[in-house]
Structures are given as structure tokens and as C-alpha cells.
Amino acid sequence: MTTWEGGVNAGTGMHQIQILTVLRQSSAYKPVLVVKNNLNPCWKKFCVPLQTFCSSDLERPLKVDCSDHDSDGSHDLIGSFTTKVSELQKAAQGSPVGIDFTGSNGDPRSPNSLHYMSPDGLNQYLSALWSVGQVVQDYDTDKLFPAFGFGAKLPPDYQAAHHEFALNFNPTNPYCQGIQGIVEAYRMVLPQLRLSGPTNFSPIINHVASIATGAAQANSASQYFVLLILTDGEITDFDQTRDAIVRASRLPLSIIIVGVGPADFKAMELLDGDNGVLRSTIGETVARDIVQFVPYRQFKDAPVAALAQSVLAEVPNQLVSYFKMRGFEPPTPKAAPKS
Ligand SMILES: [Ca+2]
Numbered sequence: 001m002t003t004w005e006g007g008v009n010a011g012t013g014m015h016q017i018q019i020l021t022v023l024r025q026s027s028a029y030k031p032v033l034v035v036k037n038n039l040n041p042c043w044k045k046f047c048v049p050l051q052t053f054c055s056s057d058l059e060r061p062l063k064v065d066c067s068d069h070d071s072d073g074s075h076d077l078i079g080s081f082t083t084k085v086s087e088l089q090k091a092a093q094g095s096p097v098g099i100d101f102t103g104s105n106g107d108p109r110s111p112n113s114l115h116y117m118s119p120d121g122l123n124q125y126l127s128a129l130w131s132v133g134q135v136v137q138d139y140d141t142d143k144l145f146p147a148f149g150f151g152a153k154l155p156p157d158y159q160a161a162h163h164e165f166a167l168n169f170n171p172t173n174p175y176c177q178g179i180q181g182i183v184e185a186y187r188m189v190l191p192q193l194r195l196s197g198p199t200n201f202s203p204i205i206n207h208v209a210s211i212a213t214g215a216a217q218a219n220s221a222s223q224y225f226v227l228l229i230l231t232d233g234e235i236t237d238f239d240q241t242r243d244a245i246v247r248a249s250r251l252p253l254s255i256i257i258v259g260v261g262p263a264d265f266k267a268m269e270l271l272d273g274d275n276g277v278l279r280s281t282i283g284e285t286v287a288r289d290i291v292q293f294v295p296y297r298q299f300k301d302a303p304v305a306a307l308a309q310s311v312l313a314e315v316p317n318q319l320v321s322y323f324k325m326r327g328f329e330p331p332t333p334k335a336a337p338k339s
């Protein structure tokens with residue numbers, strides 16, 4: 001609401017100012033947030049059912065007005081903007097998670113599969129997701145994670161493999177509540193999937209990159225995305241993936257790749273770029289390193305702190321390098337109120 005400060009007749013002390021925010025629903029205005037007698041309002045969170053908010057249409061244009069409230073009803077418009085729920089969802093994007101459901105992981109019904117569910121309700125993917133997810137979750141404020149699978153054929157027709165499907169089978173709202181929510185979605189859909197191939201990373205990277213592009217164009221330093229990919233590491237589209245990473249290296253984005261199982265992770269180490277700068281297929285180098293690779297098997301029986309250290313070994317520096325590249329001050333954590 002940057003328009004607010006310049007627009008309001010602030011500081012005259014002539015009258016008490018009320019700020020009224022309204023949302024337009026069809027032709028009717030309905031005040032949803034009111035902050036009284038405050039020139040520097042802090043809006044409270046509010047909940048409205050999607051049906052009321054936008055008739056459950058995520059693409060429906062919404063107009064948000066901010067007005068100075070006058071008791072005679074002639075509210076003065078201070079500023080406004082239009083948006084839609086799909087945009088708001090992007091703005092609120094948590095850390096996206098991608099899970100590898102390709103055939104190289106083994107048939108989930110076979111005990112050799114990385115997706116084989118043991119009688120205690122766990123498998124290698126879930127163990128890795130739980131452990132790494134706890135680490136990442138602590139850094140996410142709203143704990144809403146859009147979760148995707150890739151490389152499986154889906155019901156009802158089981159035709160082509162999908163390279164990015166909502167893990168909860170709800171493409172309009174792929175968000176899961178916490179790591180627990182991702183685990184629940186995983187358990188629900190796993191028996192319905194047919195593992196397939198090829199093993200493509202680039203579609204999900206490009207999707208998250210497009211969201212990060214939108215955030216970067218907003219020209220504010222407030223948003224940074226961390227894409228978490230869990231995979232057995234046997235990538236098919238290595239060239240498209242490195243091209244996607246080189247393109248994404250100018251965006252507010254980091255990628256943490258967690259290697260599940262015992263596979264050869266050479267390709268993942270190349271993407272990580274610790275032993276040599278990653279280049280695109282035409283030889284362009286990354287603008288900055290945005291990938292961290294974590295071989296989960298090395299941390300399976302280690303203390304959580306060791307895993308956390310590895311998972312977060314590079315992200316803080318990657319974040320700082322982004323803000324430096326853009327000439328922004330990195331966001332500093334709010335100081336705790338002095339007691
Ligand atoms: Ca790296």
C-alpha cells in the first residue's frame with residue numbers, strides 16, 4: 001500500500017482518520033478491514049470463504065481500495081489495486097516441493113522400491129521428506145507448501161506421464177499444510193500412481209522460475225523461493241535442466257536437491273556446481289550458484305543438526321548473492337521487542 005502514504009492528508013491533526021479497505025464483489029462494496037485512528041495501519045489477517053471472495057473463480061479480477069473513512073459516508077479514495085486470487089496465491093507462495101515418481105525408483109509394491117511403504121508407514125522418500133522438510137519448514141512463515149510429483153501416469157486414464165502434477169490431485173490448490181500435509185497427500189496418491197518416465201526436472205524448475213520471475217518484476221526484495229526436489233538422481237533431461245538453472249540463476253530462487261537411495265549422484269553433483277561452475281548447453285555460466293545437493297543416505301542415521309547443516313549449507317549465501325546482484329539490502333529479521 002505504498003500509495004497510501006502519499007495520498008492521505010496526514011499530519012494535519014484536524015480530524016481523526018479512519019482507514020477503510022474495501023473489496024469489490026460484483027457491484028457491491030463490502031468493507032473487510034478497518035483500522036481506526038491510525039496513520040500507519042497494520043492490517044489484520046482475515047479469512048473469507050473462496051465462494052464469498054471470488055465465487056471460487058481464482059482468475060476473477062478483484063479490486064482492492066484503500067480509503068480515508070468519513071463519517072458522512074463520502075470516503076476519500078487513497079489508493080487501489082487490482083489483483084486476483086491466483087496472483088495472491090503466487091505472492092503467498094511457500095517453498096515448493098517436487099517428488100520423483102519415475103520408474104527408476106522401483107515399483108512401489110516391491111520391497112526394493114524407494115517408494116515401498118513398510119508396515120510402519122514409512123519409506124525412503126517419506127523419511128527424507130520428514131527430515132529435510134522439518135529443516136526447511138522452520139524457515140517458512142506460513143508453512144503452506146505447494147507440492148508436486150513428477151514422472152508418473154495418473155488416474156483415471158493412465159496415458160502420458162505427467163512432469164508436474166499436484167500431489168494432492170488438486171491443481172487449483174496444490175498447497176499442503178506443513179510437511180505433515182505433504183506426507184498425507186503422498187500417502188493418499190501413491191497407491192493410485194503408475195511410476196513412469198522420463199525423469200524430467202526442467203518442467204518443475206521452469207514453473208517455479210516463472211513464479212520467481214513475477215516476484216522479481218515486482219522489484220521488491222521481500223520474496224525468495226526455495227524449491228526442494230526429492231529424487232533418486234537418475235535424471236533424463238540433464239541438458240534442459242542445466243539450461244533452466246542457468247536461466248533461473250538471476251531469479252530469487254534456490255534449489256535444494258535431496259538424493260534418495262543409493263544411486264550414482266554424479267549428475268546431481270554437477271548441478272550443485274561445487275567442483276566447477278555449471279554451464280548451459282551453449283556454454284553460458286550461472287549468474288550465481290543456486291543449487292545445493294544433499295545425498296540423504298549420508299545423513300540417515302546422523303543427528304538432525306548434521307542434516308540441517310548440509311541442507312542449509314548454501315541457501316543463506318545464495319540469498320545474499322541474489323540481493324547483492326539486484327542491489328537490494330537483504331531483508332533483516334525484525335528485532336525482538338525490547339521488554
Ligand atoms: Ca552449489
Ligand SMILES: [Ca+2]
Pocket residue numbers: 272274291292293314
Ligand atoms: Ca553443494
Ligand SMILES: [Mg+2]
Pocket residue numbers: 102103104105197198199232234235
Ligand atoms: Mg527416474
